[in-house]
Structures are given as C-alpha cells and as structure tokens.
Amino acid sequence: MADSPTSPPPGEPIGARPDLPVCARHPDRATGLRCVRCDRPACPECLREASVGYQCVDCVNQGRAAVRRPRTFVGAELAQRMVVTPVLIAVNLLMYVITAAQAGSVSQNQASPLFVDFVMYTPAVAGADQWWRLLTSGFLHYGPLHLALNMIALYVLGRDLEPVFGRLRFSAVYLVSLLGGSVAVYLFGGIDTVVAGASGAVYGLMGAMLVAVLRLKLNPGPALGVIALNVVLSFTLPGISLLGHLGGLVVGAALTAGLVYAPADKRNTWQAAAVAAAVVLLVVMAVVRTGQLV
Template identity: 55%
Template sequence: MSVPAGGPPEAETHVCVRHPDRPTGLRCTRCDRPACPQCLREAPVGMQCVDCVSAGARSTPRARVRPSTPVVVPTLIAVNVAVFVLTVLDAGSVADNASGSVFAAAALAPVQVAGGGWWRLVTSGFLHIGLLHLVFNMIALWFIGRDVELVLGRLRFSVLYGVSLLGGSTAVMLFGAPGGEVAGASGAIFGLMGALLVLLRRMQLPMTSALVIVGLNVVLSLTVPGISLLGHLGGLVVGVVVAAGMVHGPARSRPAAGLVVAGAVVAVLLVAIVLRDLSFGSIVCDTATACRRGA
C-alpha cells in the first residue's frame, strides 16, 4: 500500500473560541465550535462548551418544589377553634354559644348585610353553632383540605378557600330568607370538595370515594334540619369553577390564569351581592339583630 508523499494526513486543528492561544481538535456537539478540554463539559449527548451548557440551563424550566406539609389548613382550624372559644366565653355556654353578642354581630343574615354589615359575608364562615358543628367541620377541613393544599400550593389554596367561602355566603344572600341567620365553614369546605373532584379528574385518579363523600354531604344538607343547603351548594359550585381555572389551561400561564379566574368569580359575586342589597331598599339596623326599613 502506498503512502501519499509527505506522510499521513494530520487532523484538522483550530483554536478554542474562548482561548485563541490554544489549538484544539475538539468541538462542542451542540454549537460545533472548536473548544479546548477546559471549556468542554460532559453532556447527555457528547461534550458541550460552557456557553451551551449555561444556555441550556437557562432554557430548562425549573420544577416547582411543592410544600410537603400543609400550613394553611392547620392555621384555618386554629382560627376557627379560637373564634369558637371566644363565642363560648362571650355567651357563657358551650352548647348555647350562639346566644352571645359576638355571634350575633358576626353571623350572616341577608337583611343585616343590606343594613351595612358587609363583614358578615366573611365572619360568618368562622362561626360554629355548638361543639359538634365545629368538630365535624374541622375534621372535614383537615382530611379534605390538606390534600388540596399540597396539590395547589398555599397561595392558590388560600384563594380557593376564600372565594368558596364568599360563594356560599353569596348564595345565602341571594336566595336565603332575609332574616334567617346562618354560620359555619361548610360553604368553604364544600368548595374544597368540589376542587378535590376537579383535581382527581385532572390527574386521572379514581373519583368514586370523593363522589360518595360529596353526595352524602349533599343528602345530609337536604335532610338534616338547620343546615344551610344554599351555603353548601354555593361553595361547591364556586369551588369547582375556581379549581378548574387553576388546573386547566396552558402550563406556563396556568398559575396566573387561575388567579385571574378567581378574581373574575369574586367580581361576579360582589356584583350579585350589590344588586341583592339594592333590592332591599333602605335598611336600618339599630342593633346587631334588629333591622327595619328606613323612612
């Protein structure tokens, strides 16, 4: 076999793009520029220069680290328990805590809201009539809320809970008896139930158990005296709508889109409340419970 004159061919040599004084026969597998060994890094495919490695790191989405333990749910439980203790001390009775002035000033009745007590739309969601009412709601809040919080994160969970609470209060305001007082966290908790159904469907997980829980609670709302069906259904519907806005849509815009949906729902609820308020005409409340039409 003959050998070309001048000996065997030499490998093509260039200089490193970052170090012009260093000849090299190596190249970046991503940008194909020559690079010395000091400027190359091991990559999933071949070796890449440090510039391409940095560019790839910037363009790769970072996974969000979700909290591993619920924080908002225990905080809400603590607030509800504290408010219950306050009403017990005020009324001087555990069983009849709703007879005190604190409870009367914070419970929800449409005519009282129309008389200027707008805070009742929120404060009523932290009141409970008797110890059993509190215990049942807090158990439901813990077992349902903790999973929803861990999936949505603390901010979106807080928004969901607050808007669901307002949704339950709005349903009572629109369709409830003008002078009928209601209280409890059930509207917000039903919103969490609705959100749980949305999340299970989105993650393609079995929904049977969740559907049974929601169905049983709706049946109890229909059959047990003293339970506000309107507040429950209002919270449930709003919870489904807000949760759907939070978990559907383009991945990159999903967090912001969920908050936009929640804001839009709040705006609709507030408009409905204002229109209902106007339908009462002029209402004057002399005390927390005594309201009459103004002159």
C-alpha cells in the same frame, strides 16, 4: 519526607503560615484547601462534602438556588407540610372559644355579642351595609359538634389538597368558596335566615377535590360518593344551610377548574385572573341583590 500542608486551627495568625493562601470567607485563616467548583481557598469550616471532593458554602448555596423545584399539575411547588390548614383550624377554634366565653355557654355560644355581629344575617348585610358578615360568618359555629365536624372535614381535605395546590391557591379556593356559600344564601335564602359555619368553604374543597381528580384522570367514584353523601345529609338533616353548601360546592369546583385547566403559558397570570373574576362576580351579584332588597 515533608508533611502535606494543612489548615491551621481557626484564629491562628496568618503570619504563622505565610506560604498558604487565606480562606475567601475568613481572611484571618490560612488554608491549603480549595473548593473544587470555584477553586477559591477555603478553610474546613467553609467546605461541604459534594459528589466529588468538597465545595465551599457559596457554591453549595448557588447550586441549590439553581435547582428547579418540582411543581404540581396546578403549577405550585410541592409543599412538604401543611401551614394554611392548621391556621384555619386555629382561627375557627379561637372564634368558638371567644364566643363561648362571651356567652358563658359551650353549647349556646350564638348568644355571644361577637357571634351576633359576625353571623350571616341578610337584613344586616342589605340594610346596614355590614358586608363583612359574608366572610366572618364562615368562622363561626353553633356549638362544639358543629365545629368538630367542619374542622375534621377541613383537616382531611386540606391534608390532600394544600400540598398539591400550594398555600396561595389553597387559601384562594377556601376563602372564595366561603364567600360563594354566603352569597348563595344572600341571593336565594329567606330574608330572616341566620347562617354560620365553615361548611360552604369545606364543600368548596370537596368540589376542588373532584375537579383535581378529573384533571388527573383518576377514578372519581370516591370523591363523587363523599359529595353525594354530604348533599343528601344537607337535604335530610334539620338546621343545615343547603344553599350555603351548594353555593360553596359550585364556586369551589368552578374556581378550581380555572386553576387546573389554566394554559401552561403564563399560568400564574391566568390563575390570578380566575380568582379575581370569581370574587368580582360574587360581589356584583351581592350588590344587585342588595338593590332588590333595599
């Protein structure tokens, strides 16, 4: 009985088995195997086990590309791990380390030149056109306790929201909420108020969590309880910017509503428009306020 044809070892000259075709990906390899999907010759290295028989790597890749990945109610691909949340925590931590090193103090890092240049200070924004303070102040913190509380809250909220919202939408909610908190302080705060911290953005994520819970028709009790507790603490504890917290909360909830309730038809376009509209509105309000102060 004749032996069944098998593929020669990799690198064996084709001339050694002239009766066999060559691998579609490796012309120097003769093979008696074929892909069950495209029927092209393929050497063992180029074949992958499938539900029925073996497929070549090209067909396997094409099959993966054709599979539609599941999407969440926001329209984002469901992420398996966080990326934006750890990056935001790392940036906040880095800013604290830099300011503490410049100030030569762990608890009095607000004496740092970088802190002074980046903190939210209304006269500097209005009088010196230092608009960056509306965003950079959200990455500064007064001492390690202030930093730790905000980063723990960011991690807990980001752990639940980022995989569902996706990286772009989660980043948009965070940054626009941060801007919303600063603009609220700029619009309604005292002229000499100095504000820093990621609290506005964190409260924006709380608002996003509440809207998401309502959109999914889940029990909003826990989300409302967390928000109510934090608002009460904002009223009662000294040295906390209530305006920054409420501004971030309102902007985060409003923007998230625009994301989760966007029409399914052309959802990405509607969501991009919601983000753009929120940013434009905040900028316009800040410009109007500047005209009143100057």
